[in-house]
Amino acid sequence: MSQWTATPILEAPVAEGAKDQTMVLNMGPQHPSTHGVLRLVLEIDGEIVVRLYPEIGYLHTGIEKTCEAKFYHQVVPLTDRIDYLSPMHNNLCYCLAVEKLLELPIPEKAQWMRVLLSELTRLNSHLVWLGTHAMDIGALTVFLYTFREREEILRIFEYVAGQRMMTSYIRIGGLALEPPVDFFDRVQGFIRTFPEKIDEYSNLLTGNPIFMNRLQNVGHLSAEDAIALGVTGPPLRASGVDFDLRRDMPYSGYEKFQFQVPVSQRCDVWGRYEVRLQEMRESTKIIQQALDGMPEGAIKADAPKIVLPDREKMKTQMESLIHHFKIVTEGFTVPSGEVYQGIESSRGQMGYYVVSDGTAKPYRVHMRNPSFASLQALETMCRGRMLADVVAVIGSIDVVLGEIDR
Amino acid sequence: MSATLHGKDAVLAEMGQHPAISAVMEKMPDALTDARWDREELTLTIAPEKLVPVAGVIRQAGYNFLEDVTAVDWFPAQEPRFQVSYHLLSHARKERIRLRVMLAASKPEVETITDVWPSANYYEREVFDLFGVHFAGHPNLRRILMPDEWTGHPLRKDYPVEGYR
Numbered sequence: 001m002s003q004w005t006a007t008p009i010l011e012a013p014v015a016e017g018a019k020d021q022t023m024v025l026n027m028g029p030q031h032p033s034t035h036g037v038l039r040l041v042l043e044i045d046g047e048i049v050v051r052l053y054p055e056i057g058y059l060h061t062g063i064e065k066t067c068e069a070k071f072y073h074q075v076v077p078l079t080d081r082i083d084y085l086s087p088m089h090n091n092l093c094y095c096l097a098v099e100k101l102l103e104l105p106i107p108e109k110a111q112w113m114r115v116l117l118s119e120l121t122r123l124n125s126h127l128v129w130l131g132t133h134a135m136d137i138g139a140l141t142v143f144l145y146t147f148r149e150r151e152e153i154l155r156i157f158e159y160v161a162g163q164r165m166m167t168s169y170i171r172i173g174g175l176a177l178e179p180p181v182d183f184f185d186r187v188q189g190f191i192r193t194f195p196e197k198i199d200e201y202s203n204l205l206t207g208n209p210i211f212m213n214r215l216q217n218v219g220h221l222s223a224e225d226a227i228a229l230g231v232t233g234p235p236l237r238a239s240g241v242d243f244d245l246r247r248d249m250p251y252s253g254y255e256k257f258q259f260q261v262p263v264s265q266r267c268d269v270w271g272r273y274e275v276r277l278q279e280m281r282e283s284t285k286i287i288q289q290a291l292d293g294m295p296e297g298a299i300k301a302d303a304p305k306i307v308l309p310d311r312e313k314m315k316t317q318m319e320s321l322i323h324h325f326k327i328v329t330e331g332f333t334v335p336s337g338e339v340y341q342g343i344e345s346s347r348g349q350m351g352y353y354v355v356s357d358g359t360a361k362p363y364r365v366h367m368r369n370p371s372f373a374s375l376q377a378l379e380t381m382c383r384g385r386m387l388a389d390v391v392a393v394i395g396s397i398d399v400v401l402g403e404i405d406r
Numbered sequence: 407m408s409a410t411l412h413g414k415d416a417v418l419a420e421m422g423q424h425p426a427i428s429a430v431m432e433k434m435p436d437a438l439t440d441a442r443w444d445r446e447e448l449t450l451t452i453a454p455e456k457l458v459p460v461a462g463v464i465r466q467a468g469y470n471f472l473e474d475v476t477a478v479d480w481f482p483a484q485e486p487r488f489q490v491s492y493h494l495l496s497h498a499r500k501e502r503i504r505l506r507v508m509l510a511a512s513k514p515e516v517e518t519i520t521d522v523w524p525s526a527n528y529y530e531r532e533v534f535d536l537f538g539v540h541f542a543g544h545p546n547l548r549r550i551l552m553p554d555e556w557t558g559h560p561l562r563k564d565y566p567v568e569g570y571r
Contacts, residue, residue: 057551064536065560069567100445227471227497230525241497248500339445340493340504342473353491355478368474368493376528405551 021045025387029058033136033391036401040378040390047387052379056372059405067365071331072098073172073308075365080166082367083403085128088114088121089345091170094365096251097341097352098172101334102306109297110174111253116187116290117160117169118252118343119283123194124153125346125398126280130201133273133395137214142204149197152190159183173307174300184291191287198280205273215270219381219393222267229380230373233348234279235397238264238271245344252343256293257286269396276398306332331360347371347398369403410444417441417448426450426503429467430460447504454507454516461492461505461522469494469503472519475529477537481563487511488539492519509539518544536561 022045029037037058043051063082067075079090092114099106131146154164160179161169169176205211221231226239236243244261246254262278264271300307308327309320326332336358342351348370355364374397381393411417421427421443430438430450437460440451452460474493481487486508495502507516518541520526530541531550538559541547549556558565 057549057553060551062560065565065567103445228524230472230523230528243497248497249502337444338449338478338491338504339447340474340502342495342502349473351474351493353474353476353493364478366474366476368476372528372532373525376525 022050027390029055034394035132035399038375038394038399038401038404042387042390044387049382049385049387049390052382052390054375054378056375056401056404059401061406063406064365064367067362069361071360072334072362073327073331075362076171077166077168079367080168081402082406083345083347083350083369083371083400084165085125085400086121086346087165087167088117088170089343089350090367091168092118092252093341093343093345093350093352094354095170095172096343097339097354098334098362100339100341101337101354101356102172102303103335104173104301104303104306106174106252106301107298108253108295110299110301112290112294113175113179113299114170114252115254115257116287116294119286119290120153120156120187122283122346123280124150124157126276126283127153129276129346129395129398133392133398134205134211136391136395137211139205139208139211142201145197145201145204149190149194156183156186156190159186171300171307173303174298178299184294187287188291191284191291194284195281198277198284202277212270214389214392215268215273215396216266217268217270218385218389219269219396220267221377221381225380226377229377231348231377231397232370232373233344233346234275235272235374235377236348237262238275239267240265245342245349249342251341257289259286269392272396333358333360334362342368345370347400347403348374367403367406369406371397371399371401372404375399375404410442412442412444414438414441417443421448424448425467425499426464426469429463433463434460447502449504449506451506451508454509457505457507458517458519458522461519464494464503464505465522468498469496471495471497472523472525472529473502475519475526475533477533477539477561479537479561479563481511485511488514488537490516490533490539514538515540515542517542520544535559538562 022043025042025044027042028034028039039055041053042049063078076091079094080087082090127146127150131143134142157167158164160183161167221239223239223241226236242263247261259282262275264275304323309324313320314324334356336356338355340351340353342349350370351368353366354362357363382390411420437453437456438450439453442449473495476491478489488509490507492505509516518530530544533539534547535549535552536559
């Protein structure tokens with residue numbers, strides 16, 4: 001049913017006179033600095049970018065459609081696979097949305113654990129960003145350093161959830177399992193040394209003249225443009241807009257934590273670098289507060305018809321066995337309605353829009369992904385600049401293609 | 407305030423002072439066809455032909471950021487079949503509202519809001535691609551996630567989950 005004709009890509013050059021001067025260059029989808037399978041169609045005049053057109057969809061797997069055929073609890077593992085660098089943020093956002101539909105209160109310990117894990121995820125994602133971004137610029141060493149620390153985070157995830165990347169640890173109604181006894185010691189051990197590691201990265205990059213020249217005054221994005229083009233997260237804050245959902249519209253108990261929201265007025269790639277580096281320091285503080293004040297109590301909500309019972313109870317109590325069987329075989333129904341839940345993910349504002357028609361399967365699940373929206377600003381940031389700057393700008397908005405294409 | 411308010415009159419009676427509602431009621435009162443307050447979220451249903459001016463009015467009222475545009479297909483249970491939802495965020499008020507328009511199956515078309523929020527460009531392309539809702543006046547209404555030569559719109563409810571084989 002395509003009754004509407006589509007405009008082809010770059011059908012005409014910008015100016016009549018420029019017809020013989022510009023050329024169209026294809027970049028990607030298999031290009032190491034496009035962070036996945038992003039394809040850019042560039043119109044260039046010499047080395048100057050005249051127009052830029054992102055072509056996406058190479059990783060489209062129809063996750064939103066798949067969600068409609070699954071029970072509510074079966075959707076959780078799908079959400080990991082959207083943004084594979086911050087799985088816990090996706091888990092959290094989806095679970096918060098369904099819990100909002102169910103109007104289900106979550107025990108305090110589960111909320112604090114969610115905050116702790118969500119900040120660890122942010123560190124994980126920012127470490128990958130820093131390593132690959134520096135590598136795109138030509139600073140290969142940093143990659144090895146950041147992946148050393150990321151490895152420890154992945155081991156912590158494996159320790160608590162049994163999986164390194166596709167954790168699915170945050171579930172509707174709480175968490176999947178009680179964290180192992182020495183889990184907190186292990187996180188503490190990591191956090192104790194991590195601020196020094198950030199200094200180490202900073203020493204390698206912040207004063208480096210090549211890195212500074214490649215990043216400073218490149219990819220300018222004003223605050224007005226950022227808001228108009230839907231940019232969120234670190235790129236928005238690097239344009240001088242002081243807005244962070246964790247502080248301004250708190251969820252999962254973030255209002256109980258003290259932290260600063262780093263903002264930069266630079267509006268360029270360097271500003272985004274500074275903001276993210278500072279965010280890592282703030283995340284470390286939040287994790288420390290979560291460890292210090294971790295409350296005692298249950299990690300799952302008291303809702304036997306929604307939350308799976310403990311293994312032990314399931315094997316000894318008839319009632320728990322029945323609940324387990326019912327949840328697994330026919331799911332649980334969710335009252336009809338529509339909710340939108342937003343959280344601050346590593347890349348910006350993530351949102352889940354869940355519509356229920358009162359059955360055991362979601363009627364509609366839509367993900368608002370920060371990378372998808374931020375990609376629209378790419379042309380504004382690159383137009384009139386050198387071709388080599390495009391690579392720096394892509395790195396600075398930190399795209400994850402799994403999240404863009406879903 | 408009540409936990410849920412259904413219908414325009416109930417919302418107007420209790421939330422008439424809300425900046426978005428008062429702005430719409432002052433400038434174009436007949437554009438608002440329905441309203442709902444549910445789970446601490448405000449939904450305003452707007453007549454499709456008045457969407458663009460209402461979006462402008464609400465933007466003036468402080469809702470400066472368009473967070474998301476998406477659609478829901480209510481086939482076969484409901485007519486009008488398509489619901490297009492717009493999620494707006496106010497940085498100053500730290501609050502979100504939802505606008506929605508209902509579109510008939512025979513002519514799923516609404517005017518684009520890219521003139522009010524340029525970020526609607528990709529969101530509307532996605533809705534066009536996956537639901538087949540047409541956005542009149544859109545600068546570049548092409549498929550975005552599916553291949554250009556694809557037939558059908560996968561997120562419609564009459565499109566099978568496993569696709570056509």
